[in-house]
Amino acid sequence: MTEATETAPSTASGRRGALDAADAARVATFAALVAVLGLPGSLSLFGNAVPITLQTLGVMLAGTVLGARRGALAVLTLLVLAAAGLPLLAGGRGGLGAFVGPSAGYLVGFAAGAFVVGLLVQRLRRVTFAGVLVAALVGGVGVVYAFGLPVQAVVTGVPLAQTAWLSLAFLPGDLLKALACAGITVAVARAYPAALRYRTREG
Amino acid sequence: MSPVHRLGAGTKLAALCVCSLALLAVRSPVGAGAAVVGVLGLYALARLGPRAVWSQVRPLRWFVPCVVAVQWATLGPLAACVLTTRLVALVALAGLVTATTPTSLLLAALERALGPLRRVGLDAERAALVLALAVRSVPVLTALAGTVRDAQRARGREHDVRAFAVPLVVGALRQADALGEALRARGLDD
Numbered sequence: 001m002t003e004a005t006e007t008a009p010s011t012a013s014g015r016r017g018a019l020d021a022a023d024a025a026r027v028a029t030f031a032a033l034v035a036v037l038g039l040p041g042s043l044s045l046f047g048n049a050v051p052i053t054l055q056t057l058g059v060m061l062a063g064t065v066l067g068a069r070r071g072a073l074a075v076l077t078l079l080v081l082a083a084a085g086l087p088l089l090a091g092g093r094g095g096l097g098a099f100v101g102p103s104a105g106y107l108v109g110f111a112a113g114a115f116v117v118g119l120l121v122q123r124l125r126r127v128t129f130a131g132v133l134v135a136a137l138v139g140g141v142g143v144v145y146a147f148g149l150p151v152q153a154v155v156t157g158v159p160l161a162q163t164a165w166l167s168l169a170f171l172p173g174d175l176l177k178a179l180a181c182a183g184i185t186v187a188v189a190r191a192y193p194a195a196l197r198y199r200t201r202e203g
Numbered sequence: 204m205s206p207v208h209r210l211g212a213g214t215k216l217a218a219l220c221v222c223s224l225a226l227l228a229v230r231s232p233v234g235a236g237a238a239v240v241g242v243l244g245l246y247a248l249a250r251l252g253p254r255a256v257w258s259q260v261r262p263l264r265w266f267v268p269c270v271v272a273v274q275w276a277t278l279g280p281l282a283a284c285v286l287t288t289r290l291v292a293l294v295a296l297a298g299l300v301t302a303t304t305p306t307s308l309l310l311a312a313l314e315r316a317l318g319p320l321r322r323v324g325l326d327a328e329r330a331a332l333v334l335a336l337a338v339r340s341v342p343v344l345t346a347l348a349g350t351v352r353d354a355q356r357a358r359g360r361e362h363d364v365r366a367f368a369v370p371l372v373v374g375a376l377r378q379a380d381a382l383g384e385a386l387r388a389r390g391l392d393d
Contacts, residue, residue, distance in 0.1 A: 019329050021391040022383035028336030029379035036344045077337050084310040085301050095301035097294045100223050156270050157286035180364045187369045
């Protein structure tokens with residue numbers, strides 16, 4: 001590692017600048033990781049409308065491991081590929097239908113959620129279970145629902161309060177995923193010290 | 204090649220945006236009926252049969268009964284029919300764009316639409332690279348997930364999310380960082 005390669009990304013993240021090679025590789029790989037977490041054992045409630053898979057866990061992990069900007073870009077990359085027609089969304093869905101249907105707001109919320117999760121983890125002094133859990137709950141659950149519920153209410157015409165009741169069914173799963181995200185992030189940081197390297201770079 | 208297939212990807216995306224917003228304003232049975240006729244007409248124009256329509260709206264098949272029940276209870280039967288018809292027509296219309304446009308052309312149109320992201324440091328060339336790398340990474344990570352899952356099964360921890368995700372994320376990071384090194388060795392950052 002030369003001095004130049006260490007400093008280049010930190011200037012890129014703070015101010016306007018290009019994604020460097022290492023960032024591009026991580027963003028692309030995590031986009032694929034979020035897609036892969038949407039595939040296996042995807043159990044779903046209400047059919048595939050707003051399916052329960054590990055995809056939201058992937059969204060949270062993109063934020064905790066890559067940081068705000070790269071995490072959001074990874075999710076955005078996945079969304080662009082899905083919109084173009086690749087079956088990468090939870091339960092093998094894809095195509096533009098997902099972006100105009102009841103799930104549309106949640107998908108946009110994924111990008112915003114990953115950003116907020118990353119932002120909160122960047123603020124932590126140390127990567128602790130409790131700290132990451134709060135970040136995952138606020139960004140990965142709170143922000144995602146804040147985008148998802150109003151859009152679902154508009155698209156289905158059901159008042160927001162009833163929509164929220166309808167979505168309560170998904171809350172237990174999302175809370176469990178936030179817990180899993182905290183445990184996984186702490187374990188990954190321990191197993192692969194370079195994992196959360198954006199923290200030391202961006203301060 | 205039908206006229207719908209021949210239309211440019213960007214044109215179809217823009218038309219879909221306008222039509223979606225228009226459809227969300229539909230509140231009357233007549234409007235909902237017109238939307239269905241219009242969407243089915245477009246499918247016919249694209250020479251796609253009922254099977255194509257079904258495959259596009261199929262993801263809604265369990266959601267619709269649930270939402271109809273809630274709409275019926277809160278808004279009454281007529282509103283439930285209108286709103287649900289509108290929703291299905293909207294998804295079918297979006298599906299028509301997906302079904303009649305090659306993925307590569309849609310991707311190019313979406314890349315152009317995301318042009319303003321240059322401001323956050325994502326120039327078009329780098330965006331195209333990231334998208335291509337992501338497509339390439341999906342089978343790689345699917346294989347990695349399969350390996351991890353097998354190892355987990357061998358240890359009898361099939362239902363432990365952590366035991367599955369930690370090695371998967373660490374493996375993905377190693378993969379990504381090796382890829383980043385390779386890209387830099389090829390002069391990507393110069």
